[in-house]
Amino acid sequence: MPIQFHNTLTKSKQPLETLEKGVVRMYNCGPTVYSYPHIGNFRSFTFADLLRRYLEYRGYEVRQVMNVTDVGHLVHDADEGEDKLEAQARREKKDPWQIARHYEEIFLGIREKLGFAKALAHPRATDHIGEMIAIIETLLAKGNAYVVGSNVYFSVASFPAYGRLSGNVGDGLEAGARIEPHPDKKDPRDFALWKHDPQHIMQWDSPWGRGFPGWHIECSAMSQKYLGETLDIHTGGEDNIFPHHECEIAQSECANGKPFCRLWMHARFLLVDGQKMSKSTGNFLTVEDVFRKGVTPQALRYALSSTHYRQQQNFTWEACSAAQQAVDRLAEYRRGLADPAGTAPLSAVKSALDAAQKAFESAMDDDLNVSEALGAVFTMIRDVNKAGPGPAAAAAALELFDRFDSVFNVGAAPPDVFTAEEQALLDARVAARAAKNWAESDRLRGVLEAGGVLVEDRARGQRARRRR
RNA sequence: GCGCGUGUGCCGGAGAGGUCAAACGGUCCGGCCUGCAAAGCCGGAAUUCGGUGGUUCGAAUCCACCCGCGCGCUCCA
Known part of the structure; x- marks a missing residue:
C-alpha cells in the first residue's frame, strides 16, 4: 500500500505522486507575524513538521518552505480597514517593521524549541515585492487582471476553475450576502492584487503607483521562487481554503499556465475546552502561556501531534498533562534501553519490533x-x-524507537544534572540505604522529591531523575 | 440562511458494515515486584459508540431527520 493523503481538492485520499521521483516540494502557509502565536497556529505548523518528518522517514527529500507574512492584511474587509501589523504597531508604539521582526523571531524561536526540522526557507513577503509585481504584470498582460486607478484586481471570471478547491462557486458566494458590491470591482468575487492607500505605512513603488500587495499574491510569488511553478504539497489551516488558497490557485495557474499544486492538505481547528479559542471567552492560549504552566516542549508537541490533523482537536489542561505523562513514559523507555538491565535475547523481541514497525508504517x-x-x-x-x-x-529496540521518534521527535530526555547539594543528598541516601537506615533514606527521598528530583531504587542501585 | 465537517468511556482519542463487550495514552482501583516507594508488569473500570427512526442475516460504522459543536460564505492556523 503506497503512502496516501487526503486531498482537499478531490475530497478523497490518493497515493502520493511527486513531480520528481523521491523529492517533495512542500509549501506551508506560515504565520502573520503581528503577535504571539497561539497553540492553534502551532497545531497547523506541527502538522506540517510531522508531515515533513514522515516523508523523510519514508526516504523522500523534502524541500519545505514556510512563509512569514510581514505585510499586514487588513483587519476588517479586504478593501478597507486597518492593517493588523500597523494596528499592533500603534498599540506597542513601534513601527510595523519592528513588530514584524520581533514576532518573527518569536515564531522561529518556538519552532526551535518544539524541535521542528529546519525548513529550506522562511521567506518574508516584504523581501519579495518585486516578484509579486512581476506576477501581477503577467496577469495583466494575459488579461486575467485589470487596473482601476492605482489598484489592480484579479478577474475571477477569467479563471473558470475558481471555486474548485473550496466548493464556493459563483452564486454561492453572493448568496452569503456578505460581499458588499464594490465600486471598482467588475465582479464581486474579484480580489485585489495591488492596493493603493495613502494611510498605509508599509508601501512600495509599483507600475501602478505607491501601494502594497494584496493578501494572496505573496504565496504565489514565494512558492514559485523557491519551489517552482508546480508544488507537490501545500498545507495550511482549514480557514485558508477559502479565499486564500482558492485565490493562490487562480493567480498562479493563470500566470504560469500550469497546475499550481497537486495535493492540498488542511489541518482542522483546535478548540480549547470544547470551544473556539478567542480572547473574549478567555480561553485564548499562546504557546508561551502553555510553557509558562510548566508543560515541556515535548509534551506540547506530543499534544499537538497526537490528534489526527483532519480531526478537530480539543485542547484541555487534562489532555496536556496526559501528554506529559505519555512523553515521560517514552523518555523512560528510551533511557532504559540505553542501559539495559534484562537478559532477553534479540529473538525474544524480534517479532514485537517487526509487528510494531509494520503497524506504525x-x-x-x-x-x-x-x-x-x-x-x-x-x-x-x-x-x-x-x-x-x-x-x-x-540495541535493536532502541534503533527502532529512534527511527519512530525521528517522526514525532518527543522521545529524547535531557540528561539529568544535579546541583552539589542535590548530589550530596543522593550520596547520603545511598549510604543510609547501605546501612539499612530506612527512616533516613525515606526522609532524604522526600527532601529530594520536594526539590523536583525523583529517586528510585533499582536492582543495580539508586537512580535519580529530574521531574519535568 | 446556504455549503462542508463532526459528536465514541471519568478525560484525550483510534476504529468507518461482521474478527468491537470497542486500539492506544491518561486517570482511578486491585495484584506482582520492592525494606517501603518509584519504574515495570498483570488484571479491573464503555453490555456500548449524541437522539429518534430506517436499510441489512448483522451497524459505532450506511441512510433520513432532529439536537450540539466547528469551519467556509468576512480577518483568523
Whole structure:
C-alpha cells in the first residue's frame, strides 16, 4: 500500500505522486507575524513538521518552505480597514517593521524549541515585492487582471476553475450576502492584487503607483521562487481554503499556465475546552502561556501531534498533562534501553519490533494516522518491557524507537544534572540505604522529591531523575 | 440562511458494515515486584459508540431527520 493523503481538492485520499521521483516540494502557509502565536497556529505548523518528518522517514527529500507574512492584511474587509501589523504597531508604539521582526523571531524561536526540522526557507513577503509585481504584470498582460486607478484586481471570471478547491462557486458566494458590491470591482468575487492607500505605512513603488500587495499574491510569488511553478504539497489551516488558497490557485495557474499544486492538505481547528479559542471567552492560549504552566516542549508537541490533523482537536489542561505523562513514559523507555538491565535475547523481541514497525508504517501511510501509529509504539514498549531485553535486544529496540521518534521527535530526555547539594543528598541516601537506615533514606527521598528530583531504587542501585 | 465537517468511556482519542463487550495514552482501583516507594508488569473500570427512526442475516460504522459543536460564505492556523 503506497503512502496516501487526503486531498482537499478531490475530497478523497490518493497515493502520493511527486513531480520528481523521491523529492517533495512542500509549501506551508506560515504565520502573520503581528503577535504571539497561539497553540492553534502551532497545531497547523506541527502538522506540517510531522508531515515533513514522515516523508523523510519514508526516504523522500523534502524541500519545505514556510512563509512569514510581514505585510499586514487588513483587519476588517479586504478593501478597507486597518492593517493588523500597523494596528499592533500603534498599540506597542513601534513601527510595523519592528513588530514584524520581533514576532518573527518569536515564531522561529518556538519552532526551535518544539524541535521542528529546519525548513529550506522562511521567506518574508516584504523581501519579495518585486516578484509579486512581476506576477501581477503577467496577469495583466494575459488579461486575467485589470487596473482601476492605482489598484489592480484579479478577474475571477477569467479563471473558470475558481471555486474548485473550496466548493464556493459563483452564486454561492453572493448568496452569503456578505460581499458588499464594490465600486471598482467588475465582479464581486474579484480580489485585489495591488492596493493603493495613502494611510498605509508599509508601501512600495509599483507600475501602478505607491501601494502594497494584496493578501494572496505573496504565496504565489514565494512558492514559485523557491519551489517552482508546480508544488507537490501545500498545507495550511482549514480557514485558508477559502479565499486564500482558492485565490493562490487562480493567480498562479493563470500566470504560469500550469497546475499550481497537486495535493492540498488542511489541518482542522483546535478548540480549547470544547470551544473556539478567542480572547473574549478567555480561553485564548499562546504557546508561551502553555510553557509558562510548566508543560515541556515535548509534551506540547506530543499534544499537538497526537490528534489526527483532519480531526478537530480539543485542547484541555487534562489532555496536556496526559501528554506529559505519555512523553515521560517514552523518555523512560528510551533511557532504559540505553542501559539495559534484562537478559532477553534479540529473538525474544524480534517479532514485537517487526509487528510494531509494520503497524506504525501502515498507520502513517494512511493519511498520517498518528493515533494508530502511537498505539503501535506503546504496544511495542509494553512488549519489550515485558521481555526484559538484554544488550542486543535493547540495541535493536532502541534503533527502532529512534527511527519512530525521528517522526514525532518527543522521545529524547535531557540528561539529568544535579546541583552539589542535590548530589550530596543522593550520596547520603545511598549510604543510609547501605546501612539499612530506612527512616533516613525515606526522609532524604522526600527532601529530594520536594526539590523536583525523583529517586528510585533499582536492582543495580539508586537512580535519580529530574521531574519535568 | 446556504455549503462542508463532526459528536465514541471519568478525560484525550483510534476504529468507518461482521474478527468491537470497542486500539492506544491518561486517570482511578486491585495484584506482582520492592525494606517501603518509584519504574515495570498483570488484571479491573464503555453490555456500548449524541437522539429518534430506517436499510441489512448483522451497524459505532450506511441512510433520513432532529439536537450540539466547528469551519467556509468576512480577518483568523
